[in-house]
Amino acid sequence: MKGIITTSLLIYVLILSACNQSQNQEKSVSQSAQGVLQAPYAVQFYDSLQVTMDTYYALTEGLTSGNTTDADKWSGILKQHIDSLPLQLLQMDSSRLDQVKQHTGSISSELAGLQGEKTIDAKRAAFEMISDMLYELVKTTGLRGKTVYRQYCPMAFNDRGAYWLSKSTQLQNPYFGNGMLGCVEVTDSLKY
Numbered sequence: 001m002k003g004i005i006t007t008s009l010l011i012y013v014l015i016l017s018a019c020n021q022s023q024n025q026e027k028s029v030s031q032s033a034q035g036v037l038q039a040p041y042a043v044q045f046y047d048s049l050q051v052t053m054d055t056y057y058a059l060t061e062g063l064t065s066g067n068t069t070d071a072d073k074w075s076g077i078l079k080q081h082i083d084s085l086p087l088q089l090l091q092m093d094s095s096r097l098d099q100v101k102q103h104t105g106s107i108s109s110e111l112a113g114l115q116g117e118k119t120i121d122a123k124r125a126a127f128e129m130i131s132d133m134l135y136e137l138v139k140t141t142g143l144r145g146k147t148v149y150r151q152y153c154p155m156a157f158n159d160r161g162a163y164w165l166s167k168s169t170q171l172q173n174p175y176f177g178n179g180m181l182g183c184v185e186v187t188d189s190l191k192y
Contacts, residue, residue, distance in 0.1 A: 036191050042089040046144035052081040053143065056134060057167055063120070063127055063174035071123050072115050079111040096140065103137045124175050125157070131164040138165070142192045150188040155180070163187070 055078040062070030082104050090097055107130055114126035138148055149166045156162035156175035164174050171181040 041091065041141060042086075043144070045086050045089040045141070048081070048085050049138075049141065049143055050146065052078065052085065053134075053138075053146070053148070053165075053167070055081050056130075056165065059127070060164060060166070060172060060174045063124055064172050064177055066120050066177045068118075068120055068123060071120070071127075075111045075114045075123075079108055079115075082108050082111065090141065100137060100140055103133050103140070107133045107137070127164070127174060128157070128162045131162075135163065135165055138190060143190070144192055147189055147191040149186050150190075152185050152187045153180070153183040154185075155183045 055074060059071060059074035059078055062074050085104055087097065087101060087104065090100060092100075110126050110130045110133070114123050114130065117123045117126060135148075135150055146167070149169055150163055151166050151172075152161060152163050153173055153175050154161040162175055166172060166186075169186055171184045173180050173184050176183060
């Protein structure tokens with residue numbers, strides 16, 4: 001009888017141990033899957049969005065260097081890319097698609113405004129709004145195979161603070177330029 005009880009306890013402990021290992025493996029798979037976000041739409045859309053993002057990054061560099069000519073050039077090209085995004089390829093519910101269309105329309109309008117601004121400070125103010133809307137667009141649609149870093153400078157705009165997007169964690173500050181690279185912190189990253 002003692003042997004049966006001991007054997008039964010041993011089997012019970014082995015079963016519990018196996019169940020716990022299985023649950024731990026499921027948790028680790030689930031956690032690693034949460035680190036990478038989904039980008040479920042057409043490849044053509046993502047190719048176009050990537051070109052758009054690369055142009056945005058070039059605009060960021062122009063503002064970082066304080067070059068109004070570069071800022072105007074890249075904002076014009078970025079507006080063309082935003083206006084030509086193939087939104088018809090997004091297979092999503094109509095309310096989300098309307099939200100994406102609203103973001104792209106607002107970004108396009110703000111880019112036209114940025115080009116009309118004469119001072120680098122006014123261009124940077126428009127860039128802040130563009131950055132916020134572009135971040136929402138990327139969060140909604142995804143960006144296949146890429147990571148987007150959201151960076152922040154708490155001292156921008158008289159200590160109100162402002163965000164922008166980056167393709168790396170490299171220190172770059174489009175609101176103050178190269179003179180304030182210490183005023184940069186990565187606040188979020190979207191990995192697809």
